[in-house]
Amino acid sequence: MLKSTHVPSRPPPVQQPPLPPGWTEHKAPTGHSYYYSAATQQSTYTRPVAQPDTYIPPELHAAAAYRAQNIPNAFSINQPFHGGLVAPPFQQQQHGHSQHSFQSSSRGRGGLGGGHGYQDRRRHPEDRPKKRFEIPGCSPWVLVKTKLGRRFVHNTESGESFWKFPEKVMKGVIEFDRLEREKKTMEGRGDGTGSNDVPLGKREEQSKEGQRDKKGEVDVGAKAAATASEIPLRVESLAGTVPVEDAEDSSDEYEEVEVTDDEEEDGKGPSKRQRTDSAPEDQPVEFNEDDIAYQLAAMGEEHGLDPGEHGDAVGEDWEEGAEGLPLSEEDTAALFRDMLDDHNINPYTTWESLIEGGRIIEDDRYTAPATTKARKEIWSAWTRDRIAQLREQREKQEKKDPRIPYLAFLQKYATPKLYWPEFKRKYKKEAEMRDTKVSDKERERWYREHINRLKLPQSTLRSDLAALLKSLAISTLNRSASMAALPPALLTDIRYLSLTPDIRDPLIELHISTLPPAPVASGLTTEEEEEAARQRKEKERRAKALEQRERRVEEEKRRQERDLSFGRGRLREEEMELQRAMTVGKEGLRTQLGYLEGKDDPPAAKASLDTPV
Amino acid sequence: MPPIRSARTRKPPPDGFEDIEDTLLEFGNKMKDAENASHEGKKRHEVLWPIFQISHQHNMNSGCGWEVRVSWDEVLIGGVVISGSRYVYDLYYEKEAISKQLYDWLLKNGYADASLIAKWKKQGYEKLCCLRCIQTKETNFNSTCICRVPKEQLKENQTIEMRCQEKDPW
Numbered sequence: 170m171l172k173s174t175h176v177p178s179r180p181p182p183v184q185q186p187p188l189p190p191g192w193t194e195h196k197a198p199t200g201h202s203y204y205y206s207a208a209t210q211q212s213t214y215t216r217p218v219a220q221p222d223t224y225i226p227p228e229l230h231a232a233a234a235y236r237a238q239n240i241p242n243a244f245s246i247n248q249p250f251h252g253g254l255v256a257p258p259f260q261q262q263q264h265g266h267s268q269h270s271f272q273s274s275s276r277g278r279g280g281l282g283g284g285h286g287y288q289d290r291r292r293h294p295e296d297r298p299k300k301r302f303e304i305p306g307c308s309p310w311v312l313v314k315t316k317l318g319r320r321f322v323h324n325t326e327s328g329e330s331f332w333k334f335p336e337k338v339m340k341g342v343i344e345f346d347r348l349e350r351e352k353k354t355m356e357g358r359g360d361g362t363g364s365n366d367v368p369l370g371k372r373e374e375q376s377k378e379g380q381r382d383k384k385g386e387v388d389v390g391a392k393a394a395a396t397a398s399e400i401p402l403r404v405e406s407l408a409g410t411v412p413v414e415d416a417e418d419s420s421d422e423y424e425e426v427e428v429t430d431d432e433e434e435d436g437k438g439p440s441k442r443q444r445t446d447s448a449p450e451d452q453p454v455e456f457n458e459d460d461i462a463y464q465l466a467a468m469g470e471e472h473g474l475d476p477g478e479h480g481d482a483v484g485e486d487w488e489e490g491a492e493g494l495p496l497s498e499e500d501t502a503a504l505f506r507d508m509l510d511d512h513n514i515n516p517y518t519t520w521e522s523l524i525e526g527g528r529i530i531e532d533d534r535y536t537a538p539a540t541t542k543a544r545k546e547i548w549s550a551w552t553r554d555r556i557a558q559l560r561e562q563r564e565k566q567e568k569k570d571p572r573i574p575y576l577a578f579l580q581k582y583a584t585p586k587l588y589w590p591e592f593k594r595k596y597k598k599e600a601e602m603r604d605t606k607v608s609d610k611e612r613e614r615w616y617r618e619h620i621n622r623l624k625l626p627q628s629t630l631r632s633d634l635a636a637l638l639k640s641l642a643i644s645t646l647n648r649s650a651s652m653a654a655l656p657p658a659l660l661t662d663i664r665y666l667s668l669t670p671d672i673r674d675p676l677i678e679l680h681i682s683t684l685p686p687a688p689v690a691s692g693l694t695t696e697e698e699e700e701a702a703r704q705r706k707e708k709e710r711r712a713k714a715l716e717q718r719e720r721r722v723e724e725e726k727r728r729q730e731r732d733l734s735f736g737r738g739r740l741r742e743e744e745m746e747l748q749r750a751m752t753v754g755k756e757g758l759r760t761q762l763g764y765l766e767g768k769d770d771p772p773a774a775k776a777s778l779d780t781p782v
Numbered sequence: 783m784p785p786i787r788s789a790r791t792r793k794p795p796p797d798g799f800e801d802i803e804d805t806l807l808e809f810g811n812k813m814k815d816a817e818n819a820s821h822e823g824k825k826r827h828e829v830l831w832p833i834f835q836i837s838h839q840h841n842m843n844s845g846c847g848w849e850v851r852v853s854w855d856e857v858l859i860g861g862v863v864i865s866g867s868r869y870v871y872d873l874y875y876e877k878e879a880i881s882k883q884l885y886d887w888l889l890k891n892g893y894a895d896a897s898l899i900a901k902w903k904k905q906g907y908e909k910l911c912c913l914r915c916i917q918t919k920e921t922n923f924n925s926t927c928i929c930r931v932p933k934e935q936l937k938e939n940q941t942i943e944m945r946c947q948e949k950d951p952w
Contacts, residue, residue, distance in 0.1 A: 517801045517879065519869060522808070549877070556879040605794035 186218050304341040305348070312342060496714045501537040504711050505547045508534035509555075516555040520545055537715065570657045571606035576615065578602075580666050585620050589613050615663070622667040633664040634673065638680045648686045652678065795891075796884040802873065806893055809866045812836050870894035871902060 188194065191208040205212040296319065302312040309326040322338050323330045334342055512529055529535050538544045578601040583592065593612075596602050602612070622630070637659065638646070645656040652674060659665055665673070816832040870893055874885040889896045901907045901916070910916065915927035 515801075515804075517873075518805055522805070552879075553877045556877055560879075605792070 186216070189217050192217050302345060304338060304345050306344060307338050307341040310338050310341065312345060496537075496711075496718050500711050500714060501539075501543075502547050502550075503707070504534045504537040504715055505544060506551050507708055507711065508532050508537075509548070509551050516552040516559070520548055523548070533719065534715065570661055571604060572611075572615075573657060573660050575601045575604065575607055575612065576661060576663075576666055579616060579619050580670075583616060583619050583623070585623055589616050592616060618663050619666055622663060625667070627668075627672075630664075630667045631672075631676070634668055634676060635680075637662055637664045638677065643685065646681070646684065648681060648684045650681055650684075796881060796887050798880050798884045799887070802869075802880065805869065806866055809869070867894040867898055871899050875903075 188204065192204050192206045194202050194204055195212075196202050201214070203212055203214050204217055206217075296315045296317045298313045299316045300314045301323075302314070304310050304312050304322070309324050311323050311325055312320060313323050313330075314320050319332075321330055321332045322334050322342070331338075508529060512532070514523065514529070523529065535544070538547060578596075578599065582596060587595065593602065641656065641658060645658055650656070655677070668676075813833065813836055816836050819832060821829045870880075870885065870888050873879045874882075880888075888894055889899075895913075898910065898913055901910050901913065907916070911929065914920070915929055918924045918926055921927075
């Protein structure tokens with residue numbers, strides 16, 4: 170399904186300061202509230218306070234307002250949305266973040282940096298417009314590409330936007346994609362990768378068919394082309410449907426795009442940045458993680474810190490003080506083994522099927538060994554040990570006689586009315602009759618014997634059972650024996666079968682109660698118990714160590730995030746300061762000039778200078 | 783006339799077979815699926831690709847071993863392809879998980895190829911993929927398959943093209 174890419178913000182704190190006069194609160198369709206001032210026509214997600222004690226940069230304000238007015242739902246719905254303001258449509262880039270930090274700053278965790286908690290630190294993919302292209306032949310329409318690679322069309326005159334391309338625009342988009350591809354191949358020719366002399370119409374078809382292959386070779390631009398050729402196909406099939414229905418059909422594709430987003434960003438960070446730089450619009454500079462990291466590093470250098478030190482200084486102190494239990498190599502191996510034990514993994518399976526199953530991958534302890542090779546080694550060692558252990562166990566426990574279930578089965582179903590072949594045919598599907606451990610001949614013999622004995626008088630059967638019980642040694646049958654776990658020597662005897670359970674069981678119980686207790690019971694020695702206790706302790710220790718390591722990592726991540734947002738805040742402040750300084754300087758000069766020239770400046774020019782850029 | 787052994791009358795497999803039965807069954811099912819897949823529109827050699835791929839996967843445990851016991855024509859008419867050799871070999875020789883009795887029974891019943899395992903026990907042949915690759919009589923210059931050449935002795939950028947399929951697609 171197409172999920173909303175909007176991250177629902179936290180509910181505002183319970184006690185909210187009153188809104189300044191003229192401001193009203195509203196709910197956006199996505200469920201979070203925004204604030205609108207009828208007087209200034211501003212709207213913002215951040216709650217305005219009556220006496221603002223912190224300086225809210227006007228640019229930021231404007232951007233937030235802009236965002237609220239135009240795309241309050243952050244492209245989460247598929248229906249057309251109308252925008253009021255149009256000219257260079259989508260510009261805000263870093264302000265998505267700033268809003269978040271503003272909201273969360275009320276929750277605690279450090280002033281400007283704000284910082285998100287560990288939980289919400291994992292950012293959901295946030296979509297936002299990235300580039301705008303003119304569509305040849307349909308002048309008011311522009312094609313907008315979002316950060317996640319989705320595309321929609323926007324009418325600059327009417328302010329309408331559609332995920333699903335209208336039919337007239339569609340042709341323009343196809344044309345645009347063709348041109349884009351052509352450009353791409355021209356570049357390819359420049360590199361000497363070979364010429365493409367296939368006629369264009371044909372190539373169009375080829376790209377429709379073999380777009381998957383292309384995706385691997387060419388990067389972002391070609392991907393746009395590929396998705397473009399996907400979209401016409403979809404639209405053809407859906408021609409004439411309302412856009413709402415489109416949500417179900419196209420959701421998968423969009424989902425796919427969202428998933429691949431992160432990897433792509435990691436891999437192609439630099440190239441993307443370059444693109445935004447070369448974009449013709451005068452966008453504010455976008456700061457992504459790389460930039461921030463770079464800035465932080467630069468700041469660290471300024472202060473004469475070694476690379477890495479500026480980030481880790483706090484953490485190292487912390488680590489020294491509250492150092493957790495060390496996690497050695499044996500511990501990691503043992504952790505992995507613990508995990509295998511806990512999941513009840515069958516040691517006879519293969520490593521591949523284990524991985525394919527995926528159960529253990531979700532376990533935290535899977536990450537204890539660093540490499541898959543190490544994991545595999547531990548796995549093979551573990552299987553060897555485990556199999557040996559299993560075999561030992563099996564040898565220890567008495568072998569279950571395969572005849573016991575068969576005899577119980579006989580007791581239940583055998584009647585003198587059926588001959589053996591009839592009985593066999595009737596119950597051939599039963600597991601007891603199919604068991605390969607008991608041969609067919611034996612089965613027949615047992616059946617015949619049992620049937621013959623059923624015809625004997627009850628008194629004979631009783632005396633036979635009594636004789637059988639007496640014949641059993643005291644070590645096999647004694648007072649501690651229960652009816653549920655009778656010795657196999659008794660269970661496999663034909664004399665035991667002959668009587669029906671309601672007569673037989675009281676007889677046996679009576680006999681057991683007269684018996685003396687078992688001769689000597691050999692339990693676990695103290696040494697073994699000690700060993701078990703030690704192992705349990707070790708396991709607990711390892712679990713604790715892992716937990717502490719995890720916590721340390723979390724702490725570090727949180728700290729980095731904090732530093733990052735702090736750095737970001739500082740940067741922004743500096744920027745604002747710079748701008749303010751520049752504006753003031755010009756203004757001062759102008760007023761000076763105006764004073765000299767007789768104070769007849771046109772007021773319009775003055776006003777334009779007054780408004781911050 | 784020898785007694786006809788049906789599923790009902792056959793002797794039970796040795797102890798321990800229940801443990802590995804599931805895995806072996808899985809191998810067999812996968813292979814059967816590949817064998818019975820439609821060959822419509824495929825070339826003669828393409829038909830075998832999935833079979834080799836599965837065979838390879840099942841034997842990747844400790845090397846590249848996989849083998850075909852039957853000739854190509856036989857495979858095409860539905861011959862038996864053995865794919866569990868490495869698994870059985872590991873269980874018996876590496877992990878010592880199965881008894882000698884069971885190992886022999888597995889070999890006898892075609893769960894693994896005894897002649898290939900015999901090669902694996904020899905030095906230098908530990909990772910032999912199939913017997914065909916060391917069959918010198920089938921090649922023009924009485925040589926082994928290219929996959930037997932150590933990597934450092936191969937020429938730069940020399941690709942290995944084997945008759946028994948690509949060697950290491952991963």
